[in-house]
Amino acid sequence: MQVNENKEFQPLIVAFCCNWCSYAGADLSGTNRLNYPTNVKIIRVPCSCRVNPMFILRAFQRGADGVILCGCHPGDCHYTSGNYFTRRRMTLLFSMLDFLGIERDRTRVEWVSAAEGAKFAATMNEFTEAVRKLGPNRRLEDLRCRKQ
Amino acid sequence: MQRIGVFVCHCGTNIAATVDVKAVAEALGHEPGVVISQDYQYMCSESGQNLVKDAIKEHDLGGVVICSCSPRMHENTFRKAAASAGLNPYLVEIANIREQCSWIHKDIATATEKAIILGKAAIAKVHLNTPLTSMESPVVKRALVIGGGIAGIQTALDIAEAGFDVDIVEKQPTIGGKMAQIDKTFPTLDCAACILTPKMVEASQNEHITIHSFSEVEDVKGFVGNFTVKIRKKARYVDETKCTGCGLCTEKCPMKKVPNEFNMGLDNRSAVYIPFAQAVPKVATIDPNYCMMLKNGKCGVCSKVCSVGAIDYKQQDRIIEEKYGAIVVATGFNPIKLDKYDEFAYNQCPDVVTSLELERLMNAAGPNGGTLLRPSDKTHPHTIVFVQCVGSRCDDSKGKPYCSKICCMYTAKHAMLIREKYPDTEVYVFYIDVRTPGKNFDEFYRRAVEQYNVHYIKGMVGKVTPKSDGKIGVQASDLLSNEQLHIDADMVVLAVAIEPDKTARPLATMLTTQMDTNDFFTEAHPKLRPVESATAGIFLSGACQGPKDIPETVAQGSAAAAKAIGLLCKNSITCNPCTAHSNELMCNGCSSCEKVCPYGAITYIDKEFRMPDRTTAIRRVASVNPAVCQGCGACTVACPSGAMDLSGFSNSQIMAEVDAICK
Incomplete structure (x- = not known):
């Protein structure tokens, strides 16, 4: 969480992107110079199914305000079936987060192909705005982890 | 704690214009474990790489972080540089501050801040990197081609030419595929059998090629260079090694009322059969669904007349296991089923035929010996209506969304051949668009219109109704003159959409390759890797990847062979160590x-x-x-x-x- 001079809340967004589709899609939005906010920080993973729900909880614990997980479109996974596992696991994680009272809009799964640079940028813009509206993540952030 | 070197690239002004590169290098220099932090104009250049190499040696680095462009671009470059300086290549991490930072952000302050955070993340990761070594895995110098149509035959011949062993697995009793059923080929009108059958014979006689006909792939295990494939050799109740293909059994077989698949069910064959005269291998097969001996145990004529004793009613399916280094998929296509198209009365009227059926009707080896006769009453048709795009380019769920690509050309061919042979016949072609991109294709189509006076009408056929007098009423619209047309036709020919073979999807699951929503195999890159699948060691040939005509299929078959040969030439391949x-x-x-x-x-x-x-x-x-x-x-x-x-x-x-x- 950061607050800049004009006091607009700057959410911290962690994006997990699969190497084959979404990371390439993010690169494409860069190549096409499509803007999205600096709030989004991307972590490269081989496949969306590599993302352990623990990573997402860890990000929230450490002060992330939103986490987005991007993978190949269903049926297009480089590893054949990885994103199907992602879809099921995240459905479970999201229902657990609902149960904990974490706003549903703080987490998202999105399918972005390597050709969808524009979709990647649009998704990141929209997601950042959605998280900005929600305000800081106070419920899951562990204050002991906050940098002094 | 590792000793880490950080190298920040300006990429000319690509990064430096929006990211304060010196500030990034300065900030990352204070991170724990970082012993050197430098910036340079072009890190990927020769001198930039030397900077990294020298630093690795001078500072005895145990990890390197490069803040530059996407790892998809230059990860390998820097890994190689590190390896040449004696550092394990997997101790290099890239922070992507170009595509995912400088190019998408405009504000220098925030972009610099983000670049520093990305750099810190890479440093945090590289602390935990471990040296990895790639395994070498040997390559089995043998290829498998699945499908024995023209695509598979071409691929197998080319691979065999290079001196490697190839197996063809074909589910039908003979290789040849759809091309064997075709009468003439566009745009040169040479006879398909005359150019295909020599290739079939060549494949069967090549010492490097083994043909497993009447066989299917049962299971695929393994990985590039080392696939283990189980092949089910279906029981044909005839010993392939003994049968000479004399055909006496097929003559004497009393069960003669089996629809002949090769002639699209337009005539009958016997229960023991050889699909066509030039079949390869020329071996008889007993159809267990019709053979009276296999069904009731009463008959046995074929075994009595067979002079070499090849008939074996007790034969069972056999499963053989082989090892291959590369697999080429050439499963081809089929015309779609017309069950959902009641408006064309295909199931009610025998004189409404598909284009492939027309090929057989016009073929000299077909049911009528090459004379074009109506299937219903064996009379000569005087008015023939062709309907294009039946099931192709459909936006509803009934048909296929894609263009089947070959129909425009073969319809022009049919129309031309009919007008040539029977000038008294009126031929109408209803089309949405005529698509003739290809060498000599448009000239061919124009010849059909101008020289042979085929009536091309832009518009779709709405309804086909069989009439009591044997004629077929065709109701259609002419879109250019905006008129409704009623034609009394003797025959209607439907240019049916083509779809991938039904066996393709289970095969794709076995091979762990990708398919699109229409069940066509997906190539690794639509432009730059058109014959490879995304799974290493699996290559694509022919219409299993998308609708194709014969020249394109042959070109892709040879291309797939070239790729497979490239793989088979290697003694071993390097595996990804990130496992x-x-x-x-x-x-x-x-x-x-x-x-x-x-x-x-x-x-x-x-x-x-x-x-x-x-x-x-x-x-x-x-x-x-x-x-x-x-x-x-x-x-x-x-x-x-x-x-x-x-x-x-x-x-x-x-x-x-x-x-x-x-x-």
Whole structure:
């Protein structure tokens, strides 16, 4: 969480992107110079199914305000079936987060192909705005982890 | 703590224009473990790489972070540079500050701040990187071609030409595929059998080619260079090694009322049959659904007349297992079923035929010996209506959304051949668009219109109704003159959409290759890797990848062969070392990881452990075959005890990145 001079809340967004589709899609939005906010920080993973729900909880614990997980479109996974596992696991994680009272809009799964640079940028813009509206993540952030 | 070197690239002004590169280098220099932090104009250039190499040697670095463009661009460049300086290449990490920072942000202050955070995340990760070594895995110098149509035959011939052994697996009793059924080929009008059958014979006589006809792929295991394939050789109730193909059994067989698949069911064959005269291998096959001996145990005529004793009613399916280095998929296409198209009365009227049926009707070896006669009353048709795009370019769920590509040309061919042979016949073609991109294709189509006076009408046929006088009423609209047309036709020919063979989808699952929504195999790159699948070692040939005419199919068949030969020429291939591994002390053998592994890379072994009380215990633990593992990481998340981890993207590495970003 950061607050800049004009006091607009700057959410911290962690994006997990699969190497084959979404990371390439993010690169494409860069190549096409499509803007999205600096709030989004991307972590490269081989496949969306590599993302352990623990990573997402860890990000929230450490002060992330939103986490987005991007993978190949269903049926297009480089590893054949990885994103199907992602879809099921995240459905479970999201229902657990609902149960904990974490706003549903703080987490998202999105399918972005390597050709969808524009979709990647649009998704990141929209997601950042959605998280900005929600305000800081106070419920899951562990204050002991906050940098002094 | 590793000794880490950080190298920040300006990329000319690509990065430096929006990111304060010197500030990034300065800030990252204060990170724990960083012993040198430098910036340079072009890190990927020769001198930039030398800067990295010299620093590795001079500062005895144990890890390198390059803040530059996307790792998809230059990760390999820097890994090679590190390796040449004596550092394990997998101790290099890239922070992507170009595509994912400088190019998308405009504000220098925030972009610099983000670049520093990305750099910190990479430093946090590289602290936990471990040296990895690539395994070498040997290549079996033998290829498998699945499908024995023209695509498969061409591929097999080209691979055999290079001196490698090739097996063709064909599910029909003979190779040849759809091309064997075609009468003439566009745009040159040469006879399909005359150019195909010599190739079939060449394939059967080539010492490097083994043809498994009447066989199907049952199971595929393994990985590039080392596939193990189970092939089911279906029982044909005839000993292939003894049968001479004399055809006496087919003459004497009393059961003669079996629809002949080769002639599209337009005539009948016997229960023991050879699909067509030039079949390869020329061996008889008994159809167990019709053979009276196999059904009721009464007959046995064929075994009595066979002079070499090739008939074997007790034959069973056999499963053979072979090893291959490369697999080429050439499963081809089929015309779609017309059950959903009642408006064309295909199922009610025998004189409404598909284009492939017309090929057989016009073929000299077909049911009418080459004379074009109506299937219903064997009279000569005087008015023939062709309907284009039946099931192609459909936006509803009935048909296919794509263009089947070959129909415009073969319809022009049919129309031309009919007008040539029977000038008294009126030929109408209803089309949406005529698509003739190809060498000499448009000239061919124009010849049909101008020289042969075929009536091309833009518009779709709305309804086809069989009439009591034997004529077929065709109701259509002419879109250019905006008129409704009623034609009394003698025959209607439907240019039916083509779809991938039904066996393609289960095969794709076995091969772990990708398919599009229409069940066509997906190529690794639509432009630059058109004959490779995304799965290493699997290549695509012919219409299994998309609708294609014969020249294109042959071109792709040869291209796939070239790619397969490139692979087979290697003695060994380097595997990706970023694979999963299981911590045997933590693994409890629950099988969760095995269930999610798409490659079957995980097996279980019984391992002996020394217990604290000095006894030994044997436990079942997971073991990953690094040559099969592709490194997706599905198992790492499925593992309930956290025993499974992925080299290069370990749990602790990703956690460290998350922490660094969130700090």
